[in-house]
Amino acid sequence: MAGSPDFPKARLHVVTGKGGTGKSTVAAALALALATHGKNVLLCEVEGRQGIARMFDVDPLPYAERRVATGLPAADGARGGVVHALHIDPESALMEYLSMYYKLGRAGRALDRFGVVEFATTIAPGVRDVLLTGKVYEATQRNARNKGAIEYDAVVLDAPPTGRIAQFLGVNSELSGLAKVGPVKSQADKVMRLLTSDQTVVHLVTVLEEMPVQETVDGIADLRTHGLPVGGVVVNLVRPRELGDKALTAVRKGKVDTAAVTADLKRAGLDADDALVDGLLAEARDHAERRALEDEQHAVVAGLDVPTYELPRLTAGIDLGALYELAGMLRDQGMA
Numbered sequence: 001m002a003g004s005p006d007f008p009k010a011r012l013h014v015v016t017g018k019g020g021t022g023k024s025t026v027a028a029a030l031a032l033a034l035a036t037h038g039k040n041v042l043l044c045e046v047e048g049r050q051g052i053a054r055m056f057d058v059d060p061l062p063y064a065e066r067r068v069a070t071g072l073p074a075a076d077g078a079r080g081g082v083v084h085a086l087h088i089d090p091e092s093a094l095m096e097y098l099s100m101y102y103k104l105g106r107a108g109r110a111l112d113r114f115g116v117v118e119f120a121t122t123i124a125p126g127v128r129d130v131l132l133t134g135k136v137y138e139a140t141q142r143n144a145r146n147k148g149a150i151e152y153d154a155v156v157l158d159a160p161p162t163g164r165i166a167q168f169l170g171v172n173s174e175l176s177g178l179a180k181v182g183p184v185k186s187q188a189d190k191v192m193r194l195l196t197s198d199q200t201v202v203h204l205v206t207v208l209e210e211m212p213v214q215e216t217v218d219g220i221a222d223l224r225t226h227g228l229p230v231g232g233v234v235v236n237l238v239r240p241r242e243l244g245d246k247a248l249t250a251v252r253k254g255k256v257d258t259a260a261v262t263a264d265l266k267r268a269g270l271d272a273d274d275a276l277v278d279g280l281l282a283e284a285r286d287h288a289e290r291r292a293l294e295d296e297q298h299a300v301v302a303g304l305d306v307p308t309y310e311l312p313r314l315t316a317g318i319d320l321g322a323l324y325e326l327a328g329m330l331r332d333q334g335m336a
Contacts (some may be wrong), residue, residue: 006307006334007231010201012140012194013156014231016165016219017205018212022236024051025318025326026205026311027158032327033336035071035081039153042139043068043085046132047160052085056320061085063092065139065150069320072327084150086139093131129171130188137191140199162204162219166226169195169202173226201231203335206301208235208294213301220304232307232335235298239313242287251288256281309333 007013013030017023024045031043042065045052050060056068064086071080140155160168172188172195194200202223206216216233223230243251250256258277265272301308311329314322330336 004334005336007201009198010231011152011154012136012200013154014159014165014169014200014202015156015205016159016162016202017234017236018162018215021205021207021212022311023161023205024049024158025055025323026203026234026236026330027156028052028055029311029323029326029330030203030336031083031154031156032069032072032080032323033331034154034156035069035083036074036331036336037078037081039071039081040150041071041081041083042150042152042155043083043158044088044136044139044155045086045158046088046136047158048087048089050087051158052087055318055323056085058085061087063087063089069323072324072331075331081153084152086135088132088135090128090131093135094127096135126171129168133169133172133191133195134187137194140194141190159202162215165202165219166222166228169228170226196227196229198229201229203231203234205234205236207237208297208301210293210297213297217300217304220306230306232309233301233304234330234335235301235308235310237313238310239290239294241291243284243291247284248288248291251281251284252292256284307334309335 013027013034015023015027015030017026027045028043031041035041043052052058052068053060058066058068065084066086067082068085069083071083073080136155136157139152142149142151159165170192172191204216204219206212220230220233258281261280262272262277265276270276309330310333311326314325316322327336
């Protein structure tokens with residue numbers, strides 16, 4: 001049973017990772033894990049793929065917060081909270097920004113009709129990321145004074161890949177340097193104070209392969225260089241150990257007792273001819289070689305001096321039931 005979570009002060013959990021590592025799955029599972037004891041959690045995505053809708057089997061999300069699931073029930077039997085989801089697109093975020101801070105109202109909608117909004121978010125350097133992070137900031141900082149808005153205990157952001165996460169999160173620092181005074185600078189400073197505080201943690205997702213692990217190593221170094229708080233590393237899609245250490249060593253050294261293998265196959269009622277035995281030994285060698293490479297990468301991850309968590313490869317694929325299963329594992333390991 002899990003004890004206290006590893007990041008008790010965090011309200012914003014940013015999840016990043018190299019493409020193909022399953023960062024969106026981990027973000028969704030983390031949101032379910034955090035939504036215990038009646039807590040409200042918001043799961044956000046900013047990359048325009050509607051991945052949340054597919055994972056939770058709901059209609060494509062608009063630019064509005066939608067309830068998508070009940071949180072993971074607590075180990076003591078307490079009810080789960082609620083997970084809401086939000087698909088943030090920069091055009092809608094800009095319209096909201098103009099309405100909130102500049103009171104444009106109808107004028108803002110007119111800009112949208114003339115294509116000015118699309119131009120600003122596509123052409124102007126950094127504007128897109130400023131708007132996306134600004135919306136996440138707004139959701140994270142809500143309190144009882146925000147009448148009619150849902151107050152969240154935690155926000156989980158399915159963020160851009162590791163290679164550009166520091167740039168994405170640090171864009172407001174650049175904006176603050178450009179805008180010396182006024183509401184733009186004030187807003188940028190507030191966002192950066194949140195992102196560099198202990199209320200924020202950036203988690204990295206990897207698999208046990210050389211390129212994703214190296215990108216994780218580089219990503220942690222980049223985050224620390226920019227003063228952004230590193231959370232944990234989730235090693236995803238971990239394969240089961242088909243062979244024990246003793247058997248793996250024998251396979252690698254070519255010292256497998258083929259006669260014993262043949263006898264075992266025959267006792268199982270199989271026609272253990274030479275072709276079958278040779279094929280099985282070839283698969284065993286492939287497994288042993290892959291396991292050796294994975295063990296090397298596992299040692300690299302273990303040396304990163306950050307909390308680490310492991311999730312297995314689920315052969316049946318990812319659906320809501322699988323997300324709850326993964327959420328339970330993250331909670332049991334202390335991530336939530």
